[in-house]
Amino acid sequence: MSLRRLIVNKTMAALAVIFTVFSSANAFAQEAAAAATAKPVDMGPIHKTAAFYVLLFLLLCLFIAIVGKALKVYELTRETQGKSEGINWNTVNAVLFALFLIVGLYGVYWEYTVHGSMILPEAASEHGVRIDEMFNLTLIITTIVFILTHIVLFVFAYIYRSSDKRKAYYYPHNNTIEKIWTIVPALVLTLLVLKGFLTWRSIFYKAEDANNRPINIEVTSSQFLWDIRYPGPDAIVGKRNYKLTTAINGLGIDFNDKNSLDDLIADEIVLPVGKPVRFTLASKDVIHSFYMPHFRVQLNTVPGMVSYFEFTPTVTTEEMRTKTNDPKFNYILLCAKICGTNHFNMQKNVRIVSDAEYKEWLAAQTPYLTNDLRKAFNLPIPVEATPAATEEAQAADTTATAAAVKLDVKNQIALKK
Template sequence: MVALVAIVAVLLIVISAVQTLKIAELWAINKGKVIYEVTQKQNKVQALLMLVFLVAYFAFFAWQVWKWGDLMLPVSASEHGVVTDRLLNITYAFIIPVFVITHIFLFWFAYKYAYNPNRKATFFSHSNKLELVWTIIPSIALTVLILFGLSSWNEIMTPVDSEKEHVLIEVQAQQFSWSARYAGADGKLGRAGVEFIEGVNAMGVDIKDKNSKDDKIVRGEIHLPVGIPVQFVFRSIDVIHSAYMPHFRAQMNCVPGVKTQFNFVPTITTEEMKKITNNEDFNYILLCNKICGAAHYNMQMDIIVESKEDYEKWLAEQKQFAEN
């Protein structure tokens, strides 16, 4: 019944719209107009709207920055993140002026050069000089961005020197949870693979490998020491996941059959970050950022950054793999 009423209502609306349009067109024809031509009056209105839109668009942009600026991620909690944030700001300093200036030209010209029957458009079909200018200027700006970007990228992606003091953690993803394994005192992760998964050994660690014995498996949260490089190794046992740690400007996919890696140096402890963000409940998180199934939207693990002493104390409390 509701559907029938809805159909009738839609039909009536369409019919009345058709009739209205028809009457409007007959009216215009009666007044001797070629009805599909854009009239002078309409053209002026559209030209004016170009200006209105330009202002409104910029106002909307500014309003968003003002309104939502505070919701953005806080200052980077990793060493390389400070560099990428600076690179991001440099990129902004380049693209926002480009965005603003080109939009001003676009909509201002549209407004200014609206049709006027008493004026002729200028036949201006090319200018090598102009075209050279706006090929070369972007090229120079891009060269700067590319060089800066590539040097940051190389630094970020270079694995931690294994001779240096560092923490080695393997993070394993599966639908829809995370587990982690610390290398333990020998600094080496034992062999692992899906073929070893059985019962409590959910990460599939090879019991026979001597490097596995002191490995420590944790779930729910991982702890990181501040100021010490952390080398992550990522695995997945089912589909592709992505380990995303936005506060550390860190992300790497977890791919079944492939070991991936990422490293960073945490610089701000959880306690300090609570003060910076003015939020008592603040917590660093690791979340899944690659579509992985129905509960993709809720696949997370907490990260606690603390002093080296606290970290070592926490790690000592965790059971070794051999004890299980």
């Protein structure tokens, strides 16, 4: 090896060593800087994440696929060796059907016993009782049919599984069976539909009772709140006109209608027990759903259209707290439509109270018509009595009373003369 080549080789080796050291130092520096600026790693339990269960499901599918492939190889091996079938898949499938039937029936029992109380809360309205009767009747009939048909289906699949020892009987048609499973369901469904139709008519087509007129309340929905308007002493809610909607008249109330002048605005819904209530429902933007589950009340509020729902509450809030053994229980108004990102928070408190409590609460509510609205609609603004004016009026009344007493004394003296 020449001196020149030796020098070149040593130079290259030295450069390689320097480059390696520099790269290592640079890597260590970057790692240290990243560690210093990195956010703390979430070390929470991995089983609380959705990714864990997705991976677990995929792993289970992979395991089943591997077992299936292994069994397929086993069957092909026996076939190439001229041996009989190793696994009777007809029997395996029949046993799986029987197990599925047992597990399924237990699932029905479990749902009824565990989740049965979560179906609907106790009805707190007159029509709610009829709706529950209809619902329970439908549920009982469909559950019986569901259980019987599945028992027949899976038992037949188990007993009459394919076998080389017998041949299937060809049975293409039977008029009697066709009539039975056509006429019986038709009669049952007709009765259920008629019951539902009559219940629906009893809710939406009530006869007017002059001695027990409903309380009219207007509820207007918007993203994401409910505006509640009660009638004043005239018991009539005034008209609305969307063209009159402004920053200070958010509901577009028409104050040319005299019935609007005494209307009240409320932050909650308070109803007297045992009194019919008629809700007038409207929407300012999108479709919402006026939903009070305890009263079996649900109706869409649609922009440009007015809808109505009338019902009679039968259980006060205090009575329901006693029944549920929950001192914090409250009825609630919800929106049953997914109307936007804050849909879940579109709620209003509902209280059912005695008639006396309702009247007391109603007297404390704020009128919708403010002084700003009076100015906007050129309505007269009532003059508020100041303390000075009140004292002057009281002094004038005292002077007038004293003068009347003096005059009366003079008249009596004159009569005696």
